[in-house]
Amino acid sequence: MSGDTAEPVPARSGQDSSWRVLLPIAVLAIGLALWELVVRLNDIQPYVLPGPWLIAQTLVTDWAVLFESLLVTLLTTLEGFVSAAVGGIALALLFNRSRWLEHALFPYAIILQVTPVIAIAPLLLIYLPQQVAVVVCAFIVAFFPVLSNTALGLNSVDRNLAGLFQLYRASPMQTLRYLKLPAALPHILGGLRIAGGLSLIGAVVAEIAAGSAGAGSGLAYRIAESGYRLNIPRMFAALLLLSAAGIVIYASLALVSHLVLRRWHESALGKES
Incomplete structure (x- = not known):
């Protein structure tokens, strides 16, 4: 009624x-x-498939060795991620300033992205010191998402706003600072979230390659070493730590993205309600 x-x-x-x-x-x-x-x-039997309780016990008993290796892997991941973030954003800014430079170098970035890092890692270990080669592998894997997302964001500026900046005769630096970078920031942060996990993958692949060559101290090397010795519980424990590290990296970058965008961008405003 x-x-x-x-x-x-x-x-x-x-x-x-x-x-x-x-x-x-x-x-x-x-x-x-x-x-x-x-x-x-x-x-x-444990050498075939250990139970979760045995894996937890192994994680406790072997914590000293596994934690030390985890720190090595995380340091490599951080170095690769930071270098990929700085290099990708800087190169995208150069591409935005010069179309000739973009057409000349972007195809090589694509080639670097589609080439399997497992095929590049052994070559890098021949020509570079071990730690440098591992960091370069993490950089290669994480570099392209930052570059492509930043370039996409810089090229996605609203044309009406760009015309308004031209009308008021804003300098290129003013246009970049007050228009292009704020518009590209969600894309940049999205690329960084992807690159965080990929840098860990690149570090793991390079550490496995280094371990097969008889050198290494990271967590991936411990996984390979445990496999050779049929210490399967330690292999699962190391794999658990790697998965936890990847989750923490993604969650941390997602939190940073939310804190930066929550007051003004639609993707974060919807999560507040």
């Missing part, structure tokens, strides 16, 4: 966010319980 008043709908945003957090945790717990149950019921 027309005189009836609609009842207020209770807010469900808090409940929805709780389910989003609890549901993956519940799935993980069920999966780990089934894994442990299958290993125990079938009496599967």
Whole structure:
């Protein structure tokens, strides 16, 4: 009837966010319980498939060795990521200033991206010191997403705003600072989020290649070493640390992106509600 008043709908945003957090945790717990149950019921040997409890015990007992290797891998990842971020953003700015330079160098960036890093790593280990070669591999993998996303953002400026800046005779530096860089910032941060995980992948691949050559101290080297010695619980523990490191890297970069964009960009404003 027309005189009836609609009842207020209770807010469900808090409940929805709780389910989003609890549901993956519940799935993980069920999966780990089934894994442990299958290993125990079938009496599967640890060198074939260790259970989650044995992996957790190995993570505790071998923590000193694994943590030291984790720090080496994280340092390599950080060096590769920072160099890729600086190099990719700087080159994209140069491309935006000179179309001739973009047409001359961008195809080589594409070639570098599509060439498998596992094929480049052994060559780099021949011509460069080990640590430098590992960092270069992390740089190669992470460089292109930063370059392409930054270039896309700089070229996606609204034409009406660009015309307004020309009308007021803004200098190229003013246009870059007050128009192009703010417009490109979401693309840059998106490229950095991708590059963070890829730099870890590049470091892992290079460490595995270095380990096959008889040298290395990173976490990926520990995985390869454990495989050679059939120490499968340590291999799973090292793999768990690598996965956790990748999650922390992505979450940290996503948090930085949200904090930078939350007050003005649509992609972050929607998450506040």
